[in-house]
Amino acid sequence: MKLHELTIAQASGLLKNKEITSVELTRAILDRIEAVDGRVGAYLTVDADGAMAQAKAADQRLADGDAAPLTGIPLGIKDLICTQGLRTTCASKILENFIPPYDATVISRLKNAGAVIVGKLNMDEFAMGSTTEHSGFQVTRNPWNLDRIPGGSSGGSAAAVAADMCLGALGSDTGGSIRQPASHCGVVGIKPTYGRVSRFGLVAFASSLDQIGPLGKTVADCAIMLDAIAGHDPRDSTSVPEPVPTFSAIAENGLSDVVVGIPREYSSAHGLDPQVGAAVERAVKTIESLGARCIEVSLPHTDYAVAAYYVIAPSEASSNLARYDGVKYGFRDRTQTDLLQMYRSTRTQGFGPEVQRRIILGTYALSAGYYDAYYGKASQIRTLIKNDFQTAFASCDAIISPVAPTPAYPIGETLDDPLTMYLSDIFTLSANLAGIPGISVPCGFSDDGLPIGLQIMGRHFNESMLFQIARQFERAATLTDKKPLL
Amino acid sequence: MKITKAEVLHVAHLARLDIGDSDVDRLAGQIGTILDYVDTLKQVDTTGVPATSHAITLTNAFREDELQSHLDPEAALANAPEKDDGAFAVPKVI
Numbered sequence: 001m002k003l004h005e006l007t008i009a010q011a012s013g014l015l016k017n018k019e020i021t022s023v024e025l026t027r028a029i030l031d032r033i034e035a036v037d038g039r040v041g042a043y044l045t046v047d048a049d050g051a052m053a054q055a056k057a058a059d060q061r062l063a064d065g066d067a068a069p070l071t072g073i074p075l076g077i078k079d080l081i082c083t084q085g086l087r088t089t090c091a092s093k094i095l096e097n098f099i100p101p102y103d104a105t106v107i108s109r110l111k112n113a114g115a116v117i118v119g120k121l122n123m124d125e126f127a128m129g130s131t132t133e134h135s136g137f138q139v140t141r142n143p144w145n146l147d148r149i150p151g152g153s154s155g156g157s158a159a160a161v162a163a164d165m166c167l168g169a170l171g172s173d174t175g176g177s178i179r180q181p182a183s184h185c186g187v188v189g190i191k192p193t194y195g196r197v198s199r200f201g202l203v204a205f206a207s208s209l210d211q212i213g214p215l216g217k218t219v220a221d222c223a224i225m226l227d228a229i230a231g232h233d234p235r236d237s238t239s240v241p242e243p244v245p246t247f248s249a250i251a252e253n254g255l256s257d258v259v260v261g262i263p264r265e266y267s268s269a270h271g272l273d274p275q276v277g278a279a280v281e282r283a284v285k286t287i288e289s290l291g292a293r294c295i296e297v298s299l300p301h302t303d304y305a306v307a308a309y310y311v312i313a314p315s316e317a318s319s320n321l322a323r324y325d326g327v328k329y330g331f332r333d334r335t336q337t338d339l340l341q342m343y344r345s346t347r348t349q350g351f352g353p354e355v356q357r358r359i360i361l362g363t364y365a366l367s368a369g370y371y372d373a374y375y376g377k378a379s380q381i382r383t384l385i386k387n388d389f390q391t392a393f394a395s396c397d398a399i400i401s402p403v404a405p406t407p408a409y410p411i412g413e414t415l416d417d418p419l420t421m422y423l424s425d426i427f428t429l430s431a432n433l434a435g436i437p438g439i440s441v442p443c444g445f446s447d448d449g450l451p452i453g454l455q456i457m458g459r460h461f462n463e464s465m466l467f468q469i470a471r472q473f474e475r476a477a478t479l480t481d482k483k484p485l486l
Numbered sequence: 487m488k489i490t491k492a493e494v495l496h497v498a499h500l501a502r503l504d505i506g507d508s509d510v511d512r513l514a515g516q517i518g519t520i521l522d523y524v525d526t527l528k529q530v531d532t533t534g535v536p537a538t539s540h541a542i543t544l545t546n547a548f549r550e551d552e553l554q555s556h557l558d559p560e561a562a563l564a565n566a567p568e569k570d571d572g573a574f575a576v577p578k579v580i
Contacts, residue, residue: 435541
């Protein structure tokens with residue numbers, strides 16, 4: 001038994017039965033990182049000493065019979081979630097030496113559950129990108145093919161899970177940043193409903209769209225992690241005081257009562273690779289064979305989602321990133337003696353090109369004379385997109401689509417062509433605009449062995465339906481045993 | 487071009503960024519391409535459509551105005567590039 005290959009559910013059982021210890025498991029993960037991360041580049045910070053100390057404490061809890069499902073489980077954290085005393089960079093030079101003085105709520109909850117935090121994972125700087133190439137520090141490679149992108153922005157999280165360098169990870173999703181890298185790396189990732197998980201301590205990109213969620217090797221593992229982090233938090237006034245079901249109690253009674261919608265607009269979407277289309281069609285057949293009824297639905301404003309998103313997200317980002325001014329934390333250009341020039345020089349040196357591009361785009365869209373034409377218009381289109389989903393969900397329980405239009409593409413392909421990168425978010429960012437949950441679950445491989453993901457979206461606060469469909473599909477598709485060769 | 491070099495420089499100033507001469511053309515081109523694409527939004531008639539700023543219906547989150555624990559000043563200042571006597575220090579303003 002290779003300890004690093006265990007799922008959370010398996011490891012949790014072995015820990016509880018005293019067949020393994022968290023110290024052994026955590027050591028195995030640290031060894032695995034040592035062995036393969038030089039080639040993958042998923043971690044920005046590995047906290048070996050801290051992880052071993054947490055593992056020892058977890059073993060004590062297990063011995064005391066006081067264990068939760070995540071007690072003793074080594075997890076990785078996307079590097080925009082604040083961890084007290086552990087460097088949190090957002091993969092940006094401007095936060096290169098930032099040591100948070102507090103834990104994000106999701107981190108407090110993981111620590112209360114006894115999870116072991118192994119380290120911090122690479123991403124596109126401030127989560128702006130779909131490839132993880134826009135990190136201020138390093139490129140992360142896809143474990144299935146080291147010349148390909150892992151997706152992004154939670155590319156480090158997805159690659160680390162795929163390469164067995166943690167048992168599960170947290171990411172964040174503003175326009176697809178959990179689901180798309182999960183799809184490219186052959187793992188499961190869920191963006192919960194907006195407001196389901198506290199954003200306190202999540203470094204803000206676009207506050208009305210950002211949501212934290214788990215990435216795991218299986219659907220069940222994601223449900224276990226979401227159980228630990230979900231729920232209202234008084235410190236995030238946008239977190240919703242809705243009751244939280246036990247997601248890991250996944251309904252296993254088939255899909256015979258389930259109606260699944262297939263959006264007619266998605267089959268003709270820009271740039272859809274035929275292999276992805278075929279894999280999704282096969283997945284729909286599998287889901288039908290499990291008892292679900294599949295119907296066609298319409299999301300008529302699909303074509304406008306990317307344009308609306310790339311007004312709204314950069315606008316919110318330009319406002320959120322105004323706080324990086326070299327005064328309270330982070331990098332400062334100390335050679336400047338004039339305050340205004342200090343701001344300008346600090347920000348210009350501290351932010352990478354993609355972040356600067358989005359700040360300028362967002363500032364332009366919000367500037368005098370353009371606000372109504374851009375931000376105002378996009379916010380109205382957002383209403384229409386939200387209404388499209390509401391109408392569709394009147395006749396179905398879940399909507400199925402591709403996650404990304406193509407399998408992972410070669411590193412470097414869209415570096416100088418931001419619009420092409422943006423267009424690849426077509427299937428994922430509508431869920432953020434509408435605030436609904438979406439999960440990515442592996443549904444096949446391309447001819448050259450790259451993973452392809454299936455997206456299932458649901459009504460607000462109905463993550464349980466996504467887990468149910470994804471779990472049944474995962475069992476029928478039997479793809480989880482396949483591992484990248486590293 | 488959708489956005490002029492002068493506009494890029496003006497917006498960069500508002501955003502407190504220095505854009506070098508060699509980057510202005512490239513940025514104006516890239517942002518112009520994105521804005522051209524964004525213009526497809528104009529095809530949609532949104533007369534009378536309310537704007538959505540949050541997808542979930544939110545209500546004000548009130549709480550009692552009570553003293554709560556907070557970061558101690560030393561921890562809050564720990565990441566400051568420069569500090570002086572319990573405050574963040576910046577270059578001279580006046």
